Amino acid sequence: MPTYAPGFNRILDDLARRQLVLDFQFGSAGASYEAVRSIGAGAFGIVCEAHDNNTQEKVAIKKIGHASATPTLSRRSLREIRVLRYIRHPNIVPLRDVFRTPGTVGMNVYLVMDLMEGSLHHVIYGSTEPLDYDLIAHLLYQILRGLRYLHTAGIAHRDLKPSNLLVNSDGHLRIADFGMAKLAMPEHMDEADEHCFYMTQHIATLPYRAPELLFVMPEHSTAVDIWAVGCIFAEMILRRELFPGRNVTSQIKVIITQLGTPGKEQMRMIKCERTRQFIQSFGEQSSLNWDQIIPTRPTNDEALGLIAQMLNMNPYQRIDIHRTLQHEFIRSYFPIVTTEPVCPFKVKMDMAAVESLSHEQLVELILKDARAADDEVLSLNDGLQTASGESTASYMSEGSVSGCQTENSEIYFNNDNPNEQNSGGTIEITNL
Numbered sequence: 001m002p003t004y005a006p007g008f009n010r011i012l013d014d015l016a017r018r019q020l021v022l023d024f025q026f027g028s029a030g031a032s033y034e035a036v037r038s039i040g041a042g043a044f045g046i047v048c049e050a051h052d053n054n055t056q057e058k059v060a061i062k063k064i065g066h067a068s069a070t071p072t073l074s075r076r077s078l079r080e081i082r083v084l085r086y087i088r089h090p091n092i093v094p095l096r097d098v099f100r101t102p103g104t105v106g107m108n109v110y111l112v113m114d115l116m117e118g119s120l121h122h123v124i125y126g127s128t129e130p131l132d133y134d135l136i137a138h139l140l141y142q143i144l145r146g147l148r149y150l151h152t153a154g155i156a157h158r159d160l161k162p163s164n165l166l167v168n169s170d171g172h173l174r175i176a177d178f179g180m181a182k183l184a185m186p187e188h189m190d191e192a193d194e195h196c197f198y199m200t201q202h203i204a205t206l207p208y209r210a211p212e213l214l215f216v217m218p219e220h221s222t223a224v225d226i227w228a229v230g231c232i233f234a235e236m237i238l239r240r241e242l243f244p245g246r247n248v249t250s251q252i253k254v255i256i257t258q259l260g261t262p263g264k265e266q267m268r269m270i271k272c273e274r275t276r277q278f279i280q281s282f283g284e285q286s287s288l289n290w291d292q293i294i295p296t297r298p299t300n301d302e303a304l305g306l307i308a309q310m311l312n313m314n315p316y317q318r319i320d321i322h323r324t325l326q327h328e329f330i331r332s333y334f335p336i337v338t339t340e341p342v343c344p345f346k347v348k349m350d351m352a353a354v355e356s357l358s359h360e361q362l363v364e365l366i367l368k369d370a371r372a373a374d375d376e377v378l379s380l381n382d383g384l385q386t387a388s389g390e391s392t393a394s395y396m397s398e399g400s401v402s403g404c405q406t407e408n409s410e411i412y413f414n415n416d417n418p419n420e421q422n423s424g425g426t427i428e429i430t431n432l
């Protein structure tokens with residue numbers, strides 16, 4: 001090691017510590033939480049490990065900076081708060097607390113969650129050995145259980161990828177990052193939209209983006225998550241991305257060269273003329289066999305059979321979450337009866353409401369949903385007001401919040417009966 005290396009490392013450590021202090025200023029919530037180290041950053045948030053002084057536990061805190069500055073950031077923040085606040089499922093990361101601090105370009109929102117040790121990305125790429133099928137099945141089953149909870153309530157995650165699937169060293173997996181989550185509703189689309197090629201740029205990370213999003217077809221539903229899980233399942237086997245496109249056109253190309261030209265019915269569903277012409281420019285491509293697409297030895301026919309059904313290019317013919325959980329591959333590992341929690345109806349109502357709100361209304365609800373963590377009263381510049389200055393509380397669904405407190409690491413919202421938060425009940429799921 002060069003002699004200057006220790007000194008240089010000390011400078012880097014010092015810079016990292018100073019950056020941590022700059023990035024995570026918790027205002028009055030600093031009495032409860034201390035940032036310990038930076039964990040990672042995504043397109044919309046930065047995450048740190050922190051110490052919870054009340055519970056003496058380690059937590060993860062995600063900061064969405066300038067959350068009120070644009071409609072996109074405001075909607076992402078509110079979606080994540082609203083989908084997570086009543087959700088209790090072993091395979092979905094729990095939200096413990098939400099607070100906000102004022103900022104120069106709009107408020108910062110902080111989401112306090114259970115700390116997880118790593119992500120599926122680390123599991124896949126952290127070792128040079130292939131993952132064995134027992135581990136793959138164990139991880140896949142947990143993704144599917146979390147997804148069944150969401151899909152049964154009609155909620156699509158819409159950004160599933162290995163770095164959003166958090167994993168502990170004991171193999172416990174939890175789905176995270178609900179900033180894109182949405183109630184699955186058929187979407188209206190104008191005929192031959194000029195900008196259609198670029199319309200779905202911000203839905204789902206490219207290698208996991210379903211053809212109906214890439215090809216700009218009218219129906220976006222929970223099927224987009226099944227496509228993403230199919231890609232992730234294949235990635236666990238291959239230890240590389242299955243469809244590694246780097247832009248929209250190369251993503252379409254890489255899918256078509258492996259899975260073939262979409263069928264006539266699907267081509268008819270593509271509303272965008274430019275997209276249709278681009279697909280046709282490849283000529284008639286036939287699909288490869290699945291053991292060519294995923295060339296592993298020994299071949300696992302049941303795994304390939306399930307992947308083939310999850311990666312059906314036609315979303316209407318793609319396998320759904322319930323049939324996925326009953327597929328032979330899953331049943332050969334998990335033939336047992338499990339009692340599943342049911343997503344409370346409130347989550348569905350809240351998710352539906354978020355999509356129709358204006359920027360002003362979104363910001364007003366964030367101000368209500370996230371407690372103020374600053375001694376000073378939040379200035380008007382930190383949040384937006386409706387044009388009339390009236391409260392938008394009427395836009396909230398029944399049981400919406402007017403602030404939150406933490407108690408015993410549960411998140412309680414002032415207008416709610418805490419006993420009702422988990423009132424989704426349970427359902428018996430049997431893998432016959």
Ligand SMILES: Nc1ncnc2c1ncn2[C@@H]1O[C@H](COP(=O)(O)OP(=O)(O)OP(=O)(O)O)[C@@H](O)[C@H]1O
Pocket residue numbers: 039040041042043044045046047060062093113114115116117118119159163164166176177179
């Ligand atoms: N509870 C947690 N425990 C440990 N690590 C976490 C936790 N939540 C998020 N992370 C990690 O922090 C990083 C950024 O988080 P996240 O994906 O939520 O941010 P984002 O800006 O919404 O990302 P994206 O670009 O995927 O939309 C990710 O790598 C994720 O693995």
